[in-house]
Amino acid sequence: MSANLFKKNDQAWKTLFHEEKILENIEKYGYFQISSERINQEREARLMTKFDHQFQRPKIFKDNNLSIQPNSRGRYVIGAFSSYFSIPENKASFDVKYLQFPPHIKTIVPNLISSESSAILCAHLSGMLEEILGEETYFTVFGRMSTGIFDYKIDNLKTGGSNQIRVENAQCEIDGGFEGESKFAIIEAKCQSVDDFIVRQLYYPYRAWELKVNKEIVPIFLSVSNNIFTFYVFKFLDSSRYNSIHLESVHRYCIGQYEIELSDIREIIKNIQRFKDDKDLTFPQADTFIRVIDLLEKLYVNESPLRKEEITTNYAFDVRQTDYYISAGIYLGLFEKLRNNGSVYYSLSPRGKEIIELDPKRRNLELVKTILSYKVFYLILCEYLNSSEKPKRERIIEIMRGHVEGLNQNTISRRAQTVEKWIKWILELTST
Structure with missing residues (x-):
């Protein structure tokens, strides 16, 4: 977000917190629900609620250790939720495996990735995903979808306990879904190095597809930076608990043979x-x-x-x-x-x-x-x-x-x- 956008979001949320007594309600009830219509009265909800990384949160959220989660189309829950997962700092300690890209593919240049979709296609075409999943996969799903209806518990950073959230047909989105004989991988991708990400980007699609397919759902976060594809493969140890996310393995790849001595x-x-x-x-x-x-x-x-x-x-x-x-x-x-x-x-x-x-x-x-x-x-x-x-x-x-x-x-x-x-x-x- 730009400095100007940060300031506008900060001011709009400051107004909402004051007028709706959000901090007082969170103190009393553990969380606060707010509609997109109410947010739109101050500033467009789309700009006011998308915080993929912790630093993007408005100042009043940071100061009070808060985050926001959608729980239906047009409704959100604010609380002291443990919403983010921090990327391990030691990723460079994992070996890089070098793979070849199909030479006849000319419409994607692997060392100049321009978008998350290009990154995912490179990973698929070079065989990275099949190696990680251990089976042949097909690119079957991407884009926005409805979550369906489910309940989950999320850790509360203030109380040390948890809050229960009911999700009713909220909107979620995945950058790519790859289906094999026994597994279905859902991928969230970023074309840069990041320190953390909001777990919801994997958890909501995970819960949505868990209800639809009788296969192992494999949540994957992919970061592509300086030609290194780094895959973080997760597992939700308890599907009803948002914070049961567990990092199972890390895989790093580069297309071509480029070792430096x-x-x-x-x-x-x-x-x-x-x-x-x-x-x-x-x-x-x-x-x-x-x-x-x-x-x-x-x-x-x-x-x-x-x-x-x-x-x-x-x-x-x-x-x-x-x-x-x-x-x-x-x-x-x-x-x-x-x-x-x-x-x-x-x-x-x-x-x-x-x-x-x-x-x-x-x-x-x-x-x-x-x-x-x-x-x-x-x-x-x-x-x-x-x-x-x-x-x-x-x-x-x-x-x-x-x-x-x-x-x-x-x-x-x-x-x-x-x-x-x-x-x-x-x-x-x-x-x-």
């Missing part, structure tokens, strides 16, 4: 002859480098420059993240700032476009080369490799003091984490 990184280090002058640039504060790549891909696929608000609205960034990752891309020479009729837009630089069009291995190596062309990153990685030991934060700060201008001590300490994380990303390339 440590010798490739050392070769880049050896061939760097001169460093870029970054004294007039803002030193990056963007810890998750993969999100710089996500944004690189989004700007390429979009084909036209985007305003900051559009980036925040269309992708899983919060307002501050948008600023951080745009700034990081500009620092690396991957993005450009454009002005037109008083508005500011962002697009790929010629260098960014050149990199994104490379095959995945060369793309990653060029990104490594771009990072290491700044002396701080070069020196710290060299020290890491020479000692086979991660430099302590104090040592990183010491190196930064000597080579980064215009930052005070507190700022250098914060930016040191970004340096650590980017170096970690480089080294993890050799284990994927």
Whole structure:
């Protein structure tokens, strides 16, 4: 959501909470029901109720640890629900398997995925889903559908107990459903790296199809980022409990053969002859480098420059993240700032476009080369490799003091984490 959209949602929900005494009712009854008609009186319900990730919730929801769930068409329940599942941070520790894409398919380019539907089709056509499910599958279902009628319990973060919610023909949606002889997989996909997702995106379709087919329902969350397809395969241990979701397995795939060796990184280090002058640039504060790549891909696929608000609205960034990752891309020479009729837009630089069009291995190596062309990153990685030991934060700060201008001590300490994380990303390339 854009900063403006966040503010409008915040203000509209603040009004609703005040006029409907929502916090008081939640305190008294454990939850509060509200209709889309009532929400529409302040602001369009579609914009006011879609929070796929925790950070997208309005401020009053965050401050009171609340979330919202639909329970019928046009009605919602607000409470201190445990609605989200956090993605494991150690996904890079899972091995990547390399698969081939059918060479005669020309309408999808696997290393330039533009949509969730393209990602799912790539996964299907390359055999990822069949390998995960252990049987041949067919793409049979996608899009919006009715949930049917069911009841479920959801954990309450405030009381430590649970609330019971009755769902009566609410609307749900799945990005793809794949049916085999004994299994039916429902897939929610995101074409970027994310920290969490709302379990409802899998749970409501799971309950809807559980009532219709006599097969094992396999809920799967798919994240595609930097050409790595990461599948999180879940199981609901108790179908009547929303929070019984259990991560059964993680599978990571890449289309093509693109392994990077440590010798490739050392070769880049050896061939760097001169460093870029970054004294007039803002030193990056963007810890998750993969999100710089996500944004690189989004700007390429979009084909036209985007305003900051559009980036925040269309992708899983919060307002501050948008600023951080745009700034990081500009620092690396991957993005450009454009002005037109008083508005500011962002697009790929010629260098960014050149990199994104490379095959995945060369793309990653060029990104490594771009990072290491700044002396701080070069020196710290060299020290890491020479000692086979991660430099302590104090040592990183010491190196930064000597080579980064215009930052005070507190700022250098914060930016040191970004340096650590980017170096970690480089080294993890050799284990994927």
